[in-house]
Amino acid sequence: MTTPYPxxxxxxxxxxxxxxILALAEGDGTDSFLGDSLPHLSGRIYGGQVIAQGxxxxxxxxxxxxxxxLEPRLPHSLHAYFMRGGDPKQPVVYExxxxxxxxxxxxxxxxxxxxxxxILAMIASFQIDQEGSQAQVAAPSVPGPEELVSALEIFRTLDDPAAKFLGRTAPFDIRHVEGNIYLGPGAEVTNRQRLWLRSRGRIPAKASQTVHRALLTYVCDQVMLEPALxxxxxxxxxxxxxxxxxxxxxxxxxxxxASDWLLFVQDSPTSQGGRAVARAEVFDSAGRLVSTIAQEGMIRMPTATSRGSGDWAVRFDV
Known part of the structure; x- marks a missing residue:
């Protein structure tokens, strides 16, 4: 058996x-692991959880x-495809x-x-820490998180089961620069968005850099498609x-x-065929570019010839 990552x-x-739930259990064979899931409003397993566990x-x-x-090898890139939705009431096997x-x-x-x-296939690459030249784009000037409204404050003011669920269970504090789109469209139709986020609570000091990167992978799926919306x-x-x-x-x-305020600078360059691409550059509070992310997602709305499946319908039985 292979020992799960601590x-x-x-x-x-x-x-x-x-x-x-990120702490996996041993599976039935070598390099096999078992993971449980947190409940999610869609009634499916949250995608960021599967990527982080993988x-x-x-x-x-x-x-x-x-x-x-041996010197630790840290994740520097990953590429994942989702094939089908997962059932949060059933364990996930990671081979x-x-x-x-x-x-x-x-x-x-x-x-x-x-x-x-x-339900997901992913290839990840890891590298030992090595010296090299340093260059990056500059972080934009935006209002700081202390000047913005927390999504948690919004959820707490609403007499809505979904909002109460999110306010109780969301492990990250998210603060949008341009205002959130939880209850309705933004004031302006735009393909850009900026927001700050950080963990709600102290991440243990003994958590490795790999764990911190997995936490960022977990939360980013929550906001990546918002500029496309x-x-x-x-x-x-x-x-x-x-x-x-x-x-x-x-x-x-x-x-x-992941306990630091992280700035997401996002855009969506295109939407077509019921699909949309979204990108993000992630900076820490010191302005260092720590991650670049890209996603393609399916976004479908009812049309004159198609009602749409409406699979996103929020469930209140979680």
């Missing part, structure tokens, strides 16, 4: 619930996992294939399965909307601190 549990809720499953098979004297271990880099393929069927004049409550993440690509450039 994820220390946070003592404060709801962050503690998240760290506990990343940690891959990390558990790296060379240093068997030899502590890892060891593709390559070189002097500096390692690559792993992770497949997430339920009932023997793949804004560009189409939509919101999370648009009636009849069907929405799903199709694929996810992410690069880690520098160390991440």
């Amino acid at each position: 994820v220390p549990s946070a003592s404060e809720e709801p962050l503690g619930s998240l760290t506990r 990343l940690l499953a891959a990390a558990a098979t790296l060379p240093e996992a068997a030899d502590e004297a 890892v294939e060891r593709l390559h271990d070189g002097r500096s880099f390692s690559q792993r393929r992770t497949t997430a399965l339920q009932a023997g069927r793949a 804004r560009s189409q004049g939509l919101s999370w409550r648009s009636e009849g909307m069907s929405l799903a993440t199709l694929d996810h690509a992410q690069w880690f450039h520098r160390d991440v601190d």
Whole structure:
């Protein structure tokens, strides 16, 4: 059996619930792991959770996992495809294939399965810390998080089961610069968005850099498609909307601190064929570019010839 990657549990809720489900259990064979799920308003497994768990499953098979004297290899990129929605009431099996271990880099393929069927396939690459030249784009000047309204404050003012659920269970504090689109479209139709986010609670000091990067991967799926929604004049409550993440690509450039305020600078360059592309540059509070992310998602609305599946309909039985 392969020992799961260590994820220390946070003592404060709801962050503690998240760290506990990221701590995978041993599966039935070598390089096989089991993961549980947090409830989600869509009634499906939240995509960011599957990617984060898959990343940690891959990390558990790296060379240093068997030899502590070796230098750690940190995730620097991942590419994932979602095949079908998952059932949060059933465990997820993560099967890892060891593709390559070189002097500096390692690559792993992770497949997430339920009932023997793949729900996600991902390849992740890891690298030891190495010296190199430094260059990056500058972080934009935006209002600081202390000047903006927290999504948690909005949820607490609403007499709505979905809002109460989010206010109670969201492990991250999110603050939009241009205003949120939780209840209705933005004031302006635009393909751009900026927001700050950080964890709600203290991440244990012994949490590794790999865990911090997995936490960023977890939360980013929550906001990645929002600039695409804004560009189409939509919101999370648009009636009849069907929405799903199709694929996810992410690069880690520098160390991440998920307890620090992180600035997302996002845009959506195109929407067509019921699909939309969205991008994000993520800066820390010191202005360092820590990650670049891209997603393509399915966004469908009812038309004159098609009602749409409305799979995004919010459930209140969570």
